Amino acid sequence: MREYSKKEMEEKVANMVREFLEIIGEKPDREGLRETPARVARMWVNELISGYFDDPNRYVKKFPVNGKELKHKDIVIVRDIPVRSICEHHLLPFYGYAHIAYIPSVEVLGFSKFARIIEVFAKRLQIQERLTEEVADYLNSLLKPSGLLMVIEAIHTCALVRGVEEPMHMVTMASRGIFETDEALRRETLTVIMGQGMMESGTLRGV
Ligand SMILES: [Zn+2]
Structure with a gap:
C-alpha cells in the first residue's frame, strides 16, 4: 500500500x-x-499517521478464561479511553473519548490494550463513524464476545477553528451481538457509559 x-x-x-x-x-x-x-x-x-505503520495485533494479549465458556455473563465496561485522530475531510484533529462495553465469552482483553488498539486505528486519516465501526469490528472478531457496544464522543477542531462558537460534540456508536438485538440492555448500558461521561463532567469544555 x-x-x-x-x-x-x-x-x-x-x-x-x-x-x-x-x-x-x-x-x-x-x-x-x-x-x-x-x-x-x-x-x-x-x-x-503512525497507525499506517502499525498493526493492532501487536498489542493483543488475551486472557483465556480457563479455555472454557465464562459462567457469568456480566458486562465489562472500559470508559474514557482517549481518542485522538485526524479528520480526513480537513486534515485537522478530532479528539475525545471512547467507551467500550462487552460481554466476554471465552476471552477478555488486558485493560490497557484497548487504548493501544484504538490508537492504531485512530492514527490514520479517519472519519469518526468509520473509526467507531473499525474498532468495533476488530474487537468483535478478536474477542468474539456475546455482545459489544462501542461509543466515541469527540470534538472536531475543523468545526471549532472555522468559527463554530460552541465546540461540536459528535457521538457515534456501533453495536454488535446482543447489543444489536436487546434494546433494553443497550439502553441500560448506555446509561452507565454516558451517565458520568465527559458531557457532564465537562472534560472537553476547556477547549
Ligand atoms: Zn473535518
Whole structure:
C-alpha cells in the first residue's frame, strides 16, 4: 500500500510544506519558519499517521478464561479511553473519548490494550463513524464476545477553528451481538457509559 519508506515520506512531506508556505506568500527561510517543514513532516509521519505503520495485533494479549465458556455473563465496561485522530475531510484533529462495553465469552482483553488498539486505528486519516465501526469490528472478531457496544464522543477542531462558537460534540456508536438485538440492555448500558461521561463532567469544555 505504501510507496515510500518513512524517511522518504518525511522528506517529501517537508518539501510540500515548504512549497505550501511559499504559495501562501510566506518566507520559509525566515527564522520562525526555517525548521517548520521538517518539524511538520516528522509530526505527521511519526505521530499523526503512525497507525499506517502499525498493526493492532501487536498489542493483543488475551486472557483465556480457563479455555472454557465464562459462567457469568456480566458486562465489562472500559470508559474514557482517549481518542485522538485526524479528520480526513480537513486534515485537522478530532479528539475525545471512547467507551467500550462487552460481554466476554471465552476471552477478555488486558485493560490497557484497548487504548493501544484504538490508537492504531485512530492514527490514520479517519472519519469518526468509520473509526467507531473499525474498532468495533476488530474487537468483535478478536474477542468474539456475546455482545459489544462501542461509543466515541469527540470534538472536531475543523468545526471549532472555522468559527463554530460552541465546540461540536459528535457521538457515534456501533453495536454488535446482543447489543444489536436487546434494546433494553443497550439502553441500560448506555446509561452507565454516558451517565458520568465527559458531557457532564465537562472534560472537553476547556477547549
Ligand atoms: Zn473535518
